[in-house]
Amino acid sequence: STICFCIQYYSVYCIVYRVISYLCSPDFSPSMLVLSPDAKGGRLCVGLPTQPRKNKTPGQENQQMPRNRTGINWNLPWNNNLDFAFGTWNTLSLNRPGSCQTLVNEINKYKVMIVALQEIRWKETGSLRVEQGYILHGDCGDTHNLGTGFYVHQSLFNSVKDFKPINNRMSVLTVEAKWFDVTFINVHAPTEDKDDDTKETFYSELERIYNTIPRRNIKIVLGDMNAQLGKETAFRSVIGAESLHDRSNDNGTRLINFTMENGLIISSTRFQHKNIHKGTWVSPDGRTVNQIDHIAIERRFANSIKDVRSFRGADCDSDHFLVMARMNLRMKKVKKPEGHYFKYCLHSLKNNEVCTNFVKEIESHIRREPTLEVQINVDENWKNCKESVQTATKKTLKKRKKKDKVWFDIECKRMVKKRKEIRLQWLAERDNDEMRQRYFNERKNTQAFLRQTKRQHYNKLVEDAEENHKQHNSREMFQNIRKATQPYKKKERFVKDTEGNMLTNDEAISKRWAEYFSQLLSAEDPANTLDFEFPATVDADVPLPSIEEIQATINKLKNNKACGEDLIYAELIKKGGAELVTRLKHLIDHIWEQEKMPEDWKTAIITPIHKKNDPLNCDNYRGIALLDIAYKIVSLIILKRILPLAEDTVGEYQCGFRTGRSTVDQIFCLGQIMEKSREFNSPLHMLFVDFRKAYDSIHRNTLLNILQEFQFPSKIVRLISMCISETYAKVQTPAGLSEKFKINTGLRQGDPMSPVLFNLVLEKIDREFQKKIMDEGICR
Incomplete structure (x- = not known):
């Protein structure tokens, strides 16, 4: 009842705002005002008389905007920041060299905030920090079979309230929004040729997971459903008339039954687009295109979905297309926690000019006559020394930049870009066998090139280790050996509580x-x-x-060692000069x-x-x-x-x-x-x-x-x-x-x-x- 009251109150607020806007318009006249009952909801709609519809030219903004069936004008000034993009993508595999980097580049290009991923094929449950975001994934076992997860943009990561990998076909992500929590259920349904028992087990588990989600949350079910949805009028309450197919297959019927029982609307069939923007999967021979990836949302929030379509231009070497939806949703702003370490380029202190400037900066702060309280109080005395070193460090040394993936260089990006261009040409001429063969050859060559580049990178690490050994540079030698021999260990962000909950x-x-x-x-x-x-x-x-x-x-202090909370490394004190040592002498005497x-x-x-x-x-x-x-x-x-x-x-x-x-x-x-x-x-x-x-x-x-x-x-x-x-x-x-x-x-x-x-x-x-x-x- 509280939610219904809030929605009604918000609708009235929008109507009043529109009336005031029209009354304050310089071109307003009483004859322009029209009050008419809404044919669907029985509400009063306030606005100008309907004008003849003008055809929009290609490329014009909001060309594919769906009809607004509510009394709320989502294009009002305060709703400009409500455009929230999310989607689903079957990646085929992220366990191949360069596949994760390619995926992240494509997602960032299309500015998608949350993407449900299928067939990740990674072992162990956890999270991986990637460029501009995180990948949360479940465990697919030693066989690297299936596996689901989510890509979450870094601006939303602090809004994540919960992530639960259910099995290798299902995972749940809950994100904190402005007024409601949004729960995404990522599913990868069995294919059409699977037996009925397998399908029944899958949908029974999906039903159980769906019912455990709080009713106040916005529930969105998305992923690779392997379901073809038709245009049957009997199912028009949950599907639209813009499906790519005319008749539903067995998986499609099961999906429709699930959505009807739980009050969902399949939004991916409601928006008018070209057929090339409806298909989500293409067969290896390129002659068959199906719409089997779908997005479904609760009926009460269905009108907040502005558009759903597939993007053929996004390429992560998969036979599925990126399916993206745009939604009127404002995410809650969560303060990002402050990091502890700022890594500086300490090796630059070997440069005489940088070292001289560093010492001068310290002396300019330390030589100021300290007060009597600073001289006597050890805390104030140390605070003065600490701030002098920290200030000099910030002014003279640069922060160390994070290194990109070394082996995925510009040449690798060029090969991936070339494969993508040929793929788009093949999709435009799917009946051309020559173009199809050219794409598959380029795909094979790109994958071989990525593997070879990665192998050469590790061989170079071994050669560098041998060279460091000859030069008696043991630190760099062991670093290269560790990189070349030890498997990659990602830094885990999440933990479990005492009861085993993530x-x-x-x-x-x-x-x-x-x-x-x-x-x-x-x-x-x-x-x-x-x-x-x-x-x-x-x-x-x-x-x-x-x-x-x-x-x-x-x-005698060792170099290349981590510092404490004060962020002062041993190298900084060693290069601090005589004035810093003298001040430390006074401090130690008081201690x-x-x-x-x-x-x-x-x-x-x-x-x-x-x-x-x-x-x-x-x-x-x-x-x-x-x-x-x-x-x-x-x-x-x-x-x-x-x-x-x-x-x-x-x-x-x-x-x-x-x-x-x-x-x-x-x-x-x-x-x-x-x-x-x-x-x-x-x-x-x-x-x-x-x-x-x-x-x-x-x-x-x-x-x-x-x-x-x-x-x-x-x-x-x-x-x-x-x-x-x-x-x-x-x-x-x-x-x-x-x-x-x-x-x-x-x-x-x-x-x-x-x-x-x-x-x-x-x-x-x-x-x-x-x-x-x-x-x-x-x-x-």
Whole structure:
């Protein structure tokens, strides 16, 4: 009742607007006003007397506009932005070289916002980022058979509320519009020669899916129906008189029955067009053209469809044509989440001129006399340094551009364009066998050329890897090897919740990732505490780091490493100049004296890395924590002071994370012991201990007590406590950064001190274990 009231209210509003427009017209006279009852709806229509219809010249705007059977004038000024284009396309296969790129280029050319795709033939369910949009697809199995999905333009992607792949013949997409949610049901029906059981199963599943959609949504069923619809007057309530065929086949009758039972209108048969714009499939010999791809919409919204037709000019090497509809629909504007990383061309700092300008920009900001609050407050002091580097980076360095698909070059595009031109000539002369043979030869040559170009690209990667190996350029060598050998892994945007339901909303995705890592990184307090023997407090003098030590620490930072939330890379600090180092020296001195570090340094950015199995399951990811580079400088300075004490404390048995040693040595020794045990027939007992979430389960207060027991200077203990206390994290996802959450336990991943501190905890555990053995009278 609410929806009916809104529609009636809107109709009255439009009538009033038209009356006022006519009354305000300078050419208005009372004789021009006509009030007449609407023949169909019984409503009053207000407007000018009907004028003789003028024939529009070809190419004139809105040539194929359908008749407007409603009292709403969709061409009013406020409705100019209601033109929403969507469609359906059977791609035949997107598992061929260059087919996906060709498809996306054609869709962008015709400016279609949403396209239902059939026969994608991709494994696993997920999403793929493509040029100006995304492809959401279902799983078609290892056989690469069938598979449906959607292309969604990037401007609408944040409006996607839900995507559900039902099976390899069906998928559902729900998009948030201005007043209603729009649900697209993408179907690929069995062909006409399939048995009745297969068809009944398909339509029963379609009926079930259709009934699960909320009634308030606009429901649109579209796809490859494999159904020929006739012009039978008995079915005129759901089909129009503009079908390409005269009689309906078996699939067509089943589709008509489905639409009649669910109150749908098949819009693809309602608009007058040439026959060449009605056909959607052409046979391999080019002699048969059928209209088997259709678009159906609920009857109450049928008048919002302005036009439906096929476009033969769109070519993705398929025997189906792109079927596109235009609809009066305003999509809801959803704010796009802000990205986290801006990748800059850091290699340009090797240029002396660029580097000099970069240093000058930093000095122009840093040399400004800081206020007393900035000098004393570590947060304000760090904010001043951070903004100086960030501003200089934006002014002097260019943002790194995203690289296109390397192997799909201009020559590939030229071959595809040539194939398309010959295809259009063949479609214009379908009875010409010579033209048909020419098209098929060109199609074969294009496909062979694309495969050859892709193969040459991978061979070039191997050759580059060999050349990098000769030049001792290991980083580029391994990058090329990885590109040439490892299969392509797309970055998954969607995830599943704890109940296995797919999440498509950006806010829900970020919340799910934050919830997962918050639970993963929050261990419970230990039930049994260790016994500690605290000796006298050691108040050894811990000197402040000198500017030379800070400069040496900065020089040891590794290049080509990810940065933290401040977006300051190690290369930027290395090339920042003497003024930046001096300001960092003042900042570190205040941190050392106050034993308090900036709040920004307490937050880590966690990047999920997929390991194996289902990419939609958060459990199949491991997190990589990214810390601010400036914090790592302080951490390395503290590490330099605790490393000698740790070496004297940890036993000789430990080879992990120690200079000049390796766990490989321990594995070799274990192998030798096993060989000697077998050689001398001596019994051997081995105990393997697997620490579950070892780094993340360290109790922080216990760690501080261990440091005091091992007689570390109290100043060092307090600095370490400063680094590991009150830490937070955010998760970097394709949907943006999640909300910040607190981490109460564990060592900080990516912190240079973490391995050494972990060894000290293991040393305490080993001593307790040995003590327990000796107390029970058991010798090693």
